Amino acid sequence: MASHIDTDGQVLPPLNISAPAPLINLRGFKWTTVDKAINTAQRLKNENQDAFENGDTADHQQPTNGHASDHQQPLSEAEEGAEHHLSPQVEEQLGIHAVPPPPPPPFPLTKFQGAYAGNGFNTIFRPRSSVSPEDKATDLPNKPINLGGAPFDDNILELNLTTEQLTFGSTIGGIPNRGLLDQPDVTLAGLPYLQTIQDVTNVLTGRGDRIEHDGIHFEPGMWLHVPKSTVNPNVGPSVVRMASIPHGTTINAQCLAPEMIKTTASGGSPGGPTIDNIDITPSSVADGKPIPFASMTSTNRFSPRIPQDLQKFNDERTITDEIILNPNLVLRNAIEGQNISETISFEVSTGPGPPRGPKSKPPPPKPRTDLLNGGGLANIAFLQGQQELATQEIPIPAMVSPNAHASFMTSKFWIETVQYQVNVGLMTSRDPVLLTPTMPKNSTAPTPVFLVTPPRKLPSLPKTITIPGTQIQYSQQVNLVSKGLNWPHVSVATLVPTEPQPFTMPR
Structure with a gap:
């Protein structure tokens, strides 16, 4: 069901969001260069002055990290709570005056602020051990039977209907990167993020509505914006x-x-x-030849797959043959019927393409990270497998095959502005109200919440209004190398802000 207010006045999370988004609190950390502070102190010391008694030093400057000084009054409990739990836009509409937020990151990361949540789909061919009890074929409901196709004793295809939370922290200030000789310095802008994903696959209903969910992914990281450089590179x-x-x-x-x-x-x-197709079919590292497996056919209940029986999922159209082969269909289904007025898109990757053997033709770069001469992945020894030290080459022979060497990753983001239709009732007060939009009949996207401020002229009669809201979609592929094959690990999701998005009705 859509988001709404319960009897205690609490905002229930948007549709298909069953876990709260984690918070990122940097405790006022702000990245700055130490040059001025240290050099000033050194200069004063050389002049026989006490650096800690000079008003020009960093210790006596006004705090720049958003925290009050010792001589300032501490925030009240209400103000402190607002600082950590409400967005700046909501604070402004509610009349709460908290510490001014840092500026947003540069385009295109402008929308990466606050907490998002939603739902998605995950596919992964897991390496299959013959000695680990949890991976033995007898532990599957149906003992696998080879009905044709590639041998399946070395892998299990796991399919997850997911719920996801993606939280962005505040920008951490200017990050100085030093240029050499003719290359001027550049200052990066960065913001931390935390991604958590849970499996909510329900074999009883064929939907992603299992209440007792299982955590399957935890990812802390950083997004950076690097300004242009003019010399090297x-x-x-x-x-x-x-x-x-x-x-x-x-x-x-x-x-x-x-x-x-x-x-x-x-x-x-x-x-x-424009959401392209994506293919999870494994392929040979040596020549790029696709190697399909029986587990990719939804009606095959006797293959090493989790879940094995997909009949209810087929009935609900949540996991079908088409979706297994091309998980990006989940993204297209989510926005079916939506009115999207604007899209910011970009695709990051760790290199020009998945590694291939000497006999295969190199794929075209996607995206053109070869122009940037950077990026990459690093794996621990267990994933890398038995290899010669100090080498990044992927071994082909079976006896030194890695367990699950992550060799390549590409991830495409679409930041969308959706024009939602919201039914507004009779308004006789200036107090903001929380409202949810009417979602398209066939849309599987999560439902956002809006904090709507009534117009100045009251009363306002019931009407349907259009409110723009932000929605993030992404499609990610990680290539895992094992037993001479590239195994695509694909994850997709559609996310909306967890906090109410503010909107003021026109007169």
Whole structure:
């Protein structure tokens, strides 16, 4: 059901969101250069002055980290709570005057603020052990039977209907990167994020509505905006995603930043997104030949897959043959019937394409990270497998095959402005009200909440109004290398802000 207010006055989370988004509190941390503070103190020391008694030093400057000094009154409990739990826009509408927030990150990361949540779909071919009890074929409801196709004794296809939370922290200030000789210094802007994903696959209903969910992903990281450099390298501004995955993989993915279209409200392209197909079929590292498996067919209940029986999911159209093969259909289904007026899109990756063997033709770069000469992944020894030290080459022979070497990642984001239809009742007070939009009949997107301020002229008769809201969609593929194959690990999701988005009705 859609978001609403319960009897205690609490806002229930949007549709298909069953866990609160985590908070990121940097406790006032702000990245600055130490040059001025240290050099000033050193200069004063050379002049036989006490650096700690001079008003020019950093210790005697006004605090710049958003915290009150020792001589300022502490925030009240209400103000402190507002600082941590309400967005600046909501604080302004409610008349709460908290510490001014830091400026938003540069385009296109402008919308990456606050907490988002929603639902999605995850697919992964897991390496299958013959000695670990939880991976033995006898533990599956139906013992796998080879009905044709590639041998399946080395993998299990896991399919997850998911709920997800994605929280962005405040920008941490200017991050100085030093240029060498003719290359001027650049100052990066960065903001932390935390992504958590739970499995809510319900085999009893065929939907993603299981109340007791299981955590399947935890990812802390940073988003960076790198300004253009003019000498070394000579490239335009770029966007970077740095992530740490507890399986033992770190990711540095990047792309050239999209150009801001100044004729639109948010700088994106008019209209909705173009969501391409994506294919989870494994392929040979040596020659790129696709290797389909029987577990990719939904009606095959005798293959190593979780869940094995997909009949109810087929009936509900939540997991079908088409969705298994192309998970991006979940994104298209989510926005079916939505009126999307603007889209900001960009795609970061760890390199020009998945690694291939010497016999295969190299794929075209996607995206053009080769122009940036950076990015990559690093894995712990357990994932990397038995290899020669100090090498990043992916071994082909079976006897040294890695367990699950993450070799390549690409992730595309669509930041969308959706024009929602909201039914507003009779308004006789100036107090803001919480309202949810009417969602399209076939849409599976999460439902946002709006904090609507009535018009100045009251009373206001019941009407249907259009309110713009932000929605984030993404499609991510990580290539895992094992037993001479590239195994695509694909995750998709549609997210909306968890906090009420403010809107003031016109007169």
